[in-house]
Amino acid sequence: MERKKEKREKKERKEKKARKLLRTREVKYMVNETWVYLVRGMAVAFGITCIIFIAYGILLTYTNLSEQHLPLIALVCSAVSAAVAGYDWAVCMGRRGIVFGALAGMVYCILLFLVNGFACGDFSFALSKVMTLVVSVTGGAIGGVLGINGKH
Secondary structure (H helix, E strand, O other), X not given: XXXXXXXXXXXXXXXXXXXXXXXXXXXXXXXHHHHHHHHHHHHHHHHHHHXXXXXXXXXXXXXXXXXXXXXXXXXXXXXXXXXXXXXXXXXXXXXXXXXXXXXXXXXXXXXXXXXXXXXXOOOOOOHHHHHHHHHHHHHHHHHHHHHHHOXX
16 A cells, blocks of 8 residues: 555656646747847847838938938937837737837837947947937837737
């Protein structure tokens, strides 16, 4: 009788250990998959930024448009790109859309500042950068809310 009980307990321990190992593997897979989606969201946002700036550059080159609208175009581009990143991040996480969207907007803006700083060699702080940060975080938060509340 005791032997059957020991065998049963040993079998239960093995099963418990196997379930724990399986959960650990699932969590690791989910974490790896999550990072892929977060990076993808950021890549799409920067792809949109590139497309908008290339299109505006072409318009500046081949039409009579002036460069005076460039700051406005840059802010709108930041808002749209951060909203797309926020949407992707919120859909990926499946919760707290405003938080993950705002975080996506902040990450987008910081990466944009870094790229700009390395390209220009100027890491100065200006009021326009604060405005870009506010617009990016707000756009990301709006995208995050839409990502959670929208139909996918």
